[in-house]
Amino acid sequence: MENKSKPKYKLILDAAVDVIAENGYHHSQVSKIAKKAGVADGTIYLYFKNKEDILVSLFEEKMGQFVSRIRNEIDQLDRADEKLYKLIEMHFSQLAEDPSLAIVTQLELRQSNKTLRLKINDVLKGYLALMDAILTEGMEDGTFYSQLNVQLVRQVLFGTLDEVVTNWVMKDQRYELVDQAEDVHYLIYNGLRDHG
Amino acid sequence: MENKSKPKYKLILDAAVDVIAENGYHHSQVSKIAKKAGVADGTIYLYFKNKEDILVSLFEEKMGQFVSRIRNEIDQLDRADEKLYKLIEMHFSQLAEDPSLAIVTQLELRQSNKTLRLKINDVLKGYLALMDAILTEGMEDGTFYSQLNVQLVRQVLFGTLDEVVTNWVMKDQRYELVDQAEDVHYLIYNGLRDHG
Amino acid sequence: MENKSKPKYKLILDAAVDVIAENGYHHSQVSKIAKKAGVADGTIYLYFKNKEDILVSLFEEKMGQFVSRIRNEIDQLDRADEKLYKLIEMHFSQLAEDPSLAIVTQLELRQSNKTLRLKINDVLKGYLALMDAILTEGMEDGTFYSQLNVQLVRQVLFGTLDEVVTNWVMKDQRYELVDQAEDVHYLIYNGLRDHG
Amino acid sequence: MENKSKPKYKLILDAAVDVIAENGYHHSQVSKIAKKAGVADGTIYLYFKNKEDILVSLFEEKMGQFVSRIRNEIDQLDRADEKLYKLIEMHFSQLAEDPSLAIVTQLELRQSNKTLRLKINDVLKGYLALMDAILTEGMEDGTFYSQLNVQLVRQVLFGTLDEVVTNWVMKDQRYELVDQAEDVHYLIYNGLRDHG
DNA sequence: CATGAATGAGAGTTCATTCAT
DNA sequence: TATGAATGAACTCTCATTCAT
Structure with a gap:
């Protein structure tokens, strides 16, 4: 949850916008966002509490x-x-x-x-x-x-x-x-x- | 099991409104609606194509x-x-x-x-x-x-x-x-x- | 189960062959056979114990x-x-x-x-x-x-x-x-x- | 949980043979195979597209x-x-x-x-x-x-x-x-x- | 004999989250 | 920090069979 200023935090948020806009809310799995952001699924949870x-x-x-x-x-x-x-x-x-x-x-x-x-x-x-x-x-x-x-x-x-x-x-x-x-x-x- | 006089179609719709209002869309399983309407799960599908x-x-x-x-x-x-x-x-x-x-x-x-x-x-x-x-x-x-x-x-x-x-x-x-x-x-x- | 000599018995069997040949075993519901035979679903069970x-x-x-x-x-x-x-x-x-x-x-x-x-x-x-x-x-x-x-x-x-x-x-x-x-x-x- | 040395892919296939031989094809649920293989249900789908x-x-x-x-x-x-x-x-x-x-x-x-x-x-x-x-x-x-x-x-x-x-x-x-x-x-x- | 509306048990698959490395 | 393999709970729909009429 900390380090929200680091680049990966932004990276993930931007990926989330793109993925949701492209696939719709219900088809935007965490793994898809992680892939788009170029990080591992687990990494998401170092920056965010949950989906x-x-x-x-x-x-x-x-x-x-x-x-x-x-x-x-x-x-x-x-x-x-x-x-x-x-x-x-x-x-x-x-x-x-x-x-x-x-x-x-x-x-x-x-x-x-x-x-x-x-x-x-x-x-x-x-x-x-x-x-x-x-x-x-x-x-x-x-x-x-x-x-x-x-x-x-x-x-x-x-x-x-x-x-x-x-x-x-x-x-x-x-x-x-x-x-x-x-x-x-x-x-x-x-x-x-x-x-x- | 009440409301035996009402047609099942209406019965199910009314039950659906109540169940969704009470539990929210994503927690309104078909089985919950059926129970509220007093019919079997399968009966829903005699009157509606799907959820x-x-x-x-x-x-x-x-x-x-x-x-x-x-x-x-x-x-x-x-x-x-x-x-x-x-x-x-x-x-x-x-x-x-x-x-x-x-x-x-x-x-x-x-x-x-x-x-x-x-x-x-x-x-x-x-x-x-x-x-x-x-x-x-x-x-x-x-x-x-x-x-x-x-x-x-x-x-x-x-x-x-x-x-x-x-x-x-x-x-x-x-x-x-x-x-x-x-x-x-x-x-x-x-x-x-x-x-x- | 009795009266196997009556016409409806044959009617249902012939319908079953046609329905199974046409739709395959797993898509040959009792109701489909009944429809093809021109009888009600329940009638099947007057002539046969089960499917x-x-x-x-x-x-x-x-x-x-x-x-x-x-x-x-x-x-x-x-x-x-x-x-x-x-x-x-x-x-x-x-x-x-x-x-x-x-x-x-x-x-x-x-x-x-x-x-x-x-x-x-x-x-x-x-x-x-x-x-x-x-x-x-x-x-x-x-x-x-x-x-x-x-x-x-x-x-x-x-x-x-x-x-x-x-x-x-x-x-x-x-x-x-x-x-x-x-x-x-x-x-x-x-x-x-x-x-x- | 045994056979930790065997790759999960083989483990699941072997389990499938046993389960199907024992229970018959139609009573061999994915969950039964998973249990026999000692993995979670979802793990099956990491190695196989579907049943x-x-x-x-x-x-x-x-x-x-x-x-x-x-x-x-x-x-x-x-x-x-x-x-x-x-x-x-x-x-x-x-x-x-x-x-x-x-x-x-x-x-x-x-x-x-x-x-x-x-x-x-x-x-x-x-x-x-x-x-x-x-x-x-x-x-x-x-x-x-x-x-x-x-x-x-x-x-x-x-x-x-x-x-x-x-x-x-x-x-x-x-x-x-x-x-x-x-x-x-x-x-x-x-x-x-x-x-x- | 005949009907057909009603029943309700049963199973494949997804995906957010964890944790050993 | 970072990884990604593994987890397991959760839910819609079908269809053989029954039984009141």
Whole structure:
């Protein structure tokens, strides 16, 4: 479990993403990941407690980068609606740039059991907190409606992003995901109503 | 051995929902479902091709009712925004009334393999078409913005509903799901913007 | 088990030969035989004790006819070597005329367990006794060598006939089985030695 | 847990012969073979693709030895009739020395399905070719009748050997199988006719 | 006699994890 | 650290037979 900084640790995680994206969650045996990573089966267990730990670590690692990149960009913006747009755009662009990761997060990792999904939700909390911060900021400075139910809005936002990405993955990534960012932002921000 | 009056087909499907909700998808052996239904293991195979067929049938049966109930109510309404509200409200109320089904659809059935998920998506198409119809109607009569990207709005809507219900299930159904309907409808319809 | 003379009894046996010849022993379920015979599964058990009993009865019935036809022809002949020839020729011709039966006796019925094969051997005893009779007669009248080991010769004879027919079945009956009778008789009677 | 020196591959094959001879083909579960071999069930699958592969390998291994031993002895003889005698004698002696193997080859392996039987036939081809060679040689040097139908004679020979061994196995090996060699050779070579 | 819905025992195979080297 | 051979628990589906009608 220690030495997570050493190269083999990364090697195994990267192999895991590739193997799962290629073969699907249920056909991604530990031995397959070990082979892809170029290590022995037993070696896996020097770096990870068990198979589930590979997946959780994978998600932590990738999601950590995912969120911190978004946070960095957002910190340089002033207005809440711009921050919201940036979050949407980067959510899409980052997954579009790493299709294997997209397949793993949107499809394959959902086939895991309840325990694993709870741990994944823990990892997501940082992302959800970032959303909450943007919303609260916008409510305070008048960009957003001041009476919003933040928890609920965050569910609308996350549910939407998740569904849009999943659709794109299920449609075999045949269109430009990032092209959806503008429309999604418009919808979330303005709703369905005809403001004409 | 109870319920001798019910046809075995229904008996088995109901048992399947209960068993999966209680034990999780991966711990729901056919023998467990048979026992709960009060039939022999082999009897299952007189009514279903295999284990997956139980799940697909379950989803078809329950989702079929789910959608047709919503459609019936909506047909009696005139305005698109009312129809949208009714859809949201009934989406929530029907799952709130059948917590076992909610657990199965929101959590357990997602652990299945790609084949099964594709079949589930087929079943969902009827529901998505209903959403599209409401949106198109609203765009035509001026209730909704006439330039909406219907496919995308539907993803926002479905993604939102799905995420809100999943949150409620993951939080062990500790609050009234239907109470969210109004806020969700407001958000979808008006967006985040302060219209004040 | 009684009423073996009634038509349904025969109906089921004929169905069994067809089903086994067509599907192979291990894919010939009782229900398949029942369907082919045009009766309900349960009806089978009014005429036969169990599945094995169908097979034994089938073999008794068909083999009984097989042997008695040979015996009838042989009784009209005088010399032992002529009788031997007739037996060989009729062994071949009868199986050649009923290819389904040939498949069943040469290939499929051998996949059965030891118990069944012992019962089949019982049925064969009448045929072996007929062979013994021909051999003994020939030894006494000087047609055959008088010091023959009858039991062993019978094994040579039966083993040969069996192997020749099996070969013909395995080669998909692509040649005239009866054409082999003369050569087989010559070999058995004269051996390999060059008598020139 | 014994026999730690023997390679596991051989250990499993030997165990398979014993288990099948003792319990019959259809009652020889993989777990029974594993237990007898002193390995875990899963270990079987490190050395064999599946259960059928155990049987095919078993037959290949044992039959390969069987034939090559005969070939070695025959190569040291000159006359075709001596070679024929040696083949008969060794066919009997080798099976007599390994009664378990005799039971497996004569009775149990015949209960297998068509696929397996075809593979077994492939293995037998080498043996049949050896017979053909002896016959052809004898026909050329005048030991055997020069007009023999080789294919047919080989069927007489193999059918006879097979039947004689099967009889011996079915009679629970109560007599000396090798004692039959001389009479069998005499019959095949000289036929039934009284040459007196 | 005839039906056919219901029964339930039984077995091959995979794969996460261990541990002696 | 690293290896990889060995482990063994776990589960779906078939089909001969029964028996209430």
